[in-house]
Amino acid sequence: MKNQTSYQRLFESINIGSLKLKNRIVMAPMATGFFSSFGLVTEQAKAYYEARAKGGVGLVIVESSSMDFPRGHGPNRANIDSDLTITGLKSLAEAIQKQGARAAIQIYHCGRLGNIMYSGISPITPSSAPNTQNGIPPNMLPEELTVRGINEIVEFYGKAAARAKKAGFDGIELHAAHGYLISQFLSPVSNKRQDEYGGSLENRSRILLEILKVVRSLVGDDYPVWYRINGHESGMEGALSLDEVKKIVEMTRHLIDAVHVSAQEHGRMSSLVEMPDVPGRNLYLAEEIRKIADVPVIAVGRIDPDLGEKALADGKADMIAMGRWLIADPDLPNKIKTGKQEDIRPCTACFHCSDVRSPTISRIYCAINPVVGAESTYELNMTKAPKKIVVIGGGPAGMVSSHILAHRGHHVKLLEKEDYLGGQIKLSCAGSRKNKLFKPLIVYLEKQLYKHQVDVRLNNKVSIQAVEDMNPDVVIVATGAKPLIPELPGINLNHVLTSFDVLSGKKKTSGRIAIIGGGSTGLETAEFLYEQGKEVTVIEMSSELANNIGMRDRTRLLSVIESLPITFHTAKCTEIKSDGVVVVSDNHEERVVEAETVILALGTRPDNELFLQLKRKKIETYFTGDCWRLGNIVGAIGDATELASAI
Numbered sequence: 001m002k003n004q005t006s007y008q009r010l011f012e013s014i015n016i017g018s019l020k021l022k023n024r025i026v027m028a029p030m031a032t033g034f035f036s037s038f039g040l041v042t043e044q045a046k047a048y049y050e051a052r053a054k055g056g057v058g059l060v061i062v063e064s065s066s067m068d069f070p071r072g073h074g075p076n077r078a079n080i081d082s083d084l085t086i087t088g089l090k091s092l093a094e095a096i097q098k099q100g101a102r103a104a105i106q107i108y109h110c111g112r113l114g115n116i117m118y119s120g121i122s123p124i125t126p127s128s129a130p131n132t133q134n135g136i137p138p139n140m141l142p143e144e145l146t147v148r149g150i151n152e153i154v155e156f157y158g159k160a161a162a163r164a165k166k167a168g169f170d171g172i173e174l175h176a177a178h179g180y181l182i183s184q185f186l187s188p189v190s191n192k193r194q195d196e197y198g199g200s201l202e203n204r205s206r207i208l209l210e211i212l213k214v215v216r217s218l219v220g221d222d223y224p225v226w227y228r229i230n231g232h233e234s235g236m237e238g239a240l241s242l243d244e245v246k247k248i249v250e251m252t253r254h255l256i257d258a259v260h261v262s263a264q265e266h267g268r269m270s271s272l273v274e275m276p277d278v279p280g281r282n283l284y285l286a287e288e289i290r291k292i293a294d295v296p297v298i299a300v301g302r303i304d305p306d307l308g309e310k311a312l313a314d315g316k317a318d319m320i321a322m323g324r325w326l327i328a329d330p331d332l333p334n335k336i337k338t339g340k341q342e343d344i345r346p347c348t349a350c351f352h353c354s355d356v357r358s359p360t361i362s363r364i365y366c367a368i369n370p371v372v373g374a375e376s377t378y379e380l381n382m383t384k385a386p387k388k389i390v391v392i393g394g395g396p397a398g399m400v401s402s403h404i405l406a407h408r409g410h411h412v413k414l415l416e417k418e419d420y421l422g423g424q425i426k427l428s429c430a431g432s433r434k435n436k437l438f439k440p441l442i443v444y445l446e447k448q449l450y451k452h453q454v455d456v457r458l459n460n461k462v463s464i465q466a467v468e469d470m471n472p473d474v475v476i477v478a479t480g481a482k483p484l485i486p487e488l489p490g491i492n493l494n495h496v497l498t499s500f501d502v503l504s505g506k507k508k509t510s511g512r513i514a515i516i517g518g519g520s521t522g523l524e525t526a527e528f529l530y531e532q533g534k535e536v537t538v539i540e541m542s543s544e545l546a547n548n549i550g551m552r553d554r555t556r557l558l559s560v561i562e563s564l565p566i567t568f569h570t571a572k573c574t575e576i577k578s579d580g581v582v583v584v585s586d587n588h589e590e591r592v593v594e595a596e597t598v599i600l601a602l603g604t605r606p607d608n609e610l611f612l613q614l615k616r617k618k619i620e621t622y623f624t625g626d627c628w629r630l631g632n633i634v635g636a637i638g639d640a641t642e643l644a645s646a647i
Contacts, residue, residue: 005299006334007305007309008036008309009024009309009313010023010024010305010309010320010333010336011023011024011072011337012056013058014170014319015256015296015574016059016258016296017092017171017172017222017258018223019171019224019257019452021058021059021319021320021542022100023057023104023333024058024318024319024320025056025057025059025319025320026058026059026060026061026298026319026320027052027053027059027192027322027323027324028280028300028323029056029061029062029063029064029173029175029228029328030063030323030354031063031073031077031078032045032048032063032077032351032363032364033047033362033363034363034364034373035076035078036076037075037571038069038079038087039065039066039072039076039077039078039079039085040084041078041091042088043376044375045078045092046091046095046375046376047095047376048186048373048375048577049062049093049096049100050096050539051101051375052326052504053095053097053101053103054099054330054331055326055329055330055331056100056101056333056337057326057333057356058101058102059102059104059463060096060101060104060171060382061076061105061106062092062096062106063077063078063106064076064077064106064108065077065078065079065080065106065107065108065160066080066081066108066109066110067080067108067109067157067159067160068110068153068156069081069082070632071109071110071121071122071124072114072119073113073114073115073118073362074118074119074362074594075118075362076362076363077106080107080160080163082158082611083163083237086166086167088552089163089164089167090166090167090168091347092355092560092611093105093162093167093168093170094545097170101414102170102171103168103169104167104169104171104172104173104224105164105167105169105172105173106173106174106228107157107160107164107174107175108180109124109153109157109180110123110147110180110181111123111125111126111142111180111181111182111184112124112125112181112184112190112566113125113179113180114142117452119305122141122143123143123150124145124153124179124181125142126144126145126184126185126191126192127144127190127192127193127198128141128144128195136588142607143496144221144433145197145314147197151195153207154207154211155180155209157174157181157211157214158211158214159218161215161218161219161225162219165202165219165223169586170224171223171224171225172215172223172225173210173226173227174208174211174215174220174225174226175227176227176228176229176230177229177260177262177263177264178226178228178230178262182208182227182401182428182434183229183264185197185204185205185206185207185208186204186230187233187239187240187633188238188239188240189233189236189239189240190353191204201244201247201248202251205248205252208252209251209255210532211630212225214554216255218337222259222641223250223254225255225256226258226259226260226298227247227256228261228262228300229248229249229260230245230263230264231261231262231282231288232245232261232263232285232402233263233284234263234264236594237401241267242262242285242399245285246288246292246577247288249292253294253295253450256295257295258297258318259293259296259298260298260301260302261282261285261289262301263281266513268327269577276278279302279304280299280301280302280303281302281308281403282300282301283299283307283311286316286317287317289315289316296319296625297317297319298316298318298321299317299319299321302349302570303320304322304325304347305336305341307320309340313495319592320537324349325347327347327353327364327366327369327372328345328346328347328348328368329345329346329347329369330332330345330368332374332459332468341577342447343442343447343448343451343628344634345368346368346441346444347368347369348437348438348440349437350437350438350553350633351552351553352365352366352367352550352553352633353365353372353591354552354611360452363367363637365634367634368441370634370637370638370642371641374524380404380408381408382408382409383410383647386409386410386411387410387411387472387473388410388411388470388471388472388474389410389411389412389472389473389475389476390470390472390474390475390476390558391405391412391413391414391415391475391476391627391647392462392467392476392478392479392610393415393416393423393477393590393627394416394418394420394421394422394456394478395423395424395425395625395626395637396422396424396441396445396633396636396637397478397480397624397637397639398423398476398478398625398627399414399422399446399448399449399628399640399644400445400455400636400637401448401624401644402449402454402474402644403445403448403455404640404645405647406449407645408605410538411545412452412454412455413455413457413470413472414455414456414457415457415460416456416457416458416459416460416463417461417462418458418459418504419458419459420458421449421456422442422445423480424626425441425442426504427500427503427504428503428524430503430504430505431524431527431528431531432529432531433560435529437640453579464610464614467534468619472619473620474621474624475619475620475623476624476644477489477610477611477622477623477624477627478623478624478625478627478640479607479608479610479611479623479627480622480625480626481604481605481607481626481630482500482604483498483499483500483600483602483603483606484600484603485600485602486600486602487576488573488575489576489598490575490577490578493576493578495510495578495595495596496576496598496600497509497599497600498599498600499515499517499521499522499525499600502528503528509534509597510596510597511596511597512534512535512536512594512595513534513535513536513537513593513596513597514536514538514580514581514594514597514599515598515599515600516539516598516599516600517538517540517549517601517603517604518540519545519549520546520548520549520553520557521601522599522601523545523546523558523561524557525540525601526538526564526566527561527564529561530565537566537568537569537595538566538567538568539569539583539593540570541570541571541573545558548603569583569593570585571583571584571585571586571591572584572585576598577592579592579594579595579596580592581593581598582597596611604630605630606626606627606628606629606630607626608623608627608628609626611623611627622643623637
């Protein structure tokens, strides 16, 4: 990010209709899972939103709130379909407003994306079609809406808008994007109706116009109302085009005070899937719509402060919506305003905030901000009794432990055996794609270590005697994990390496390469080697690749891998030979995968030997990260934060 102390355009005021905002930074609506099982406001939800308002945004748009909750996504999602929700929503709006931000709320209907597995109530849709998301069998068809049903939905939207105004929100956003009900009507791919609500663009847009008219009749002409819409749809022939979206905006602009421009690809949740790889990928859509809108245009889609400032300066948008950047660091606006860019936790676009594999897990997490969801309970208190603390291991858990401990007033030494910090995150940065995403996190953590005066010592392989000589009050072991090496004939041959060896650059590959293991590490190693021009084969005994990571991250990784000329074998490895790997398929056919280099990517095991030795010495010792329990970056940083905050 820039080293400037002022982002002039981001901090200019702007009006959405009658609503004046102190700046042009908008918190994008994102589901949290912090609401009650019935969708009512909780203290957890209030604290989460209040923290982002306190962080300096001009407008907070509260997450998608269902105006037909039984046909929604399921429990713990925001609800606005009953007057019973008003009291809680009023307290939420007030919590946001008292921190100096304005509060809006997004109103939506899932349509065919409703979770029948939760409520038992069939979803509704413009045209009956199977929905295979959320584990729903394809034979469970959503119900096609009748005209009477459409009229009821329009009425529901109006009543929900009236509740939002009564609850004290400063404005409302209708969700007409991302494949939800209004979007389903707008899209010719999902709307196959033959009546006045289908066919032509005017007919497909009819429900949006009717909703806006009813909303206006209930909230008044001076109350700020706008919608979020896909600037275009892609991935399927005949999908909604940018030109059609422009016409929709022209048809509705007399009823709206702004337009929020996103995008979607049919068949994939690509409003998120492509987000990491193309920062600001929707800006051109916002720019095109701004040419005809006559109302402020909000741009969204992986926009950091620098890109947002430039987009405003170039006339591509009037406001910038930030989503996951504000999950990672709720104080981002205040930090850029006061020239503290180096203290911003960078969003890595890792998808942990939204990537849950099970429909029964409904709340968000952040890989680099473990305080998400704990804003009302977490406090970072200065210590009253500073201690000499030695942290062993410079991966994410060790780095986070060290800078938090030092921030709290302890005297901290961080010892790392390699000549670099970052641990497995650093290894994942070997490939160009991951390097763009995760290198900023390492830089941020290094700067926090420096800022809080942690004594960092690289190339320092620690012995028990060396630790004893330092005479610490406390030792934290964060030595991570080491590669899992199976008992396999030929495993000790010279041409057999581990993914750690290769990604760290310690050992070089030659000739054709066979990677044993098709998990995320194996595939990312394959991607890295492809970038070096290597011929790569991946061997995985499971029928699924990368089944150790979440759905969204897996989708993104597989989309990359499938585009590369990499060979895959579903088979079990039985032996490694000098000329390749012996594999046996499910139908018991044996063959040799020829390779001059064999790479093991079969997982890891905790490297906790040093911890156990120190415990025997009766030194006050704790462990954190993968050397305690194997996991991902969420667990490593979360556990380290909890431990370092308690000592």
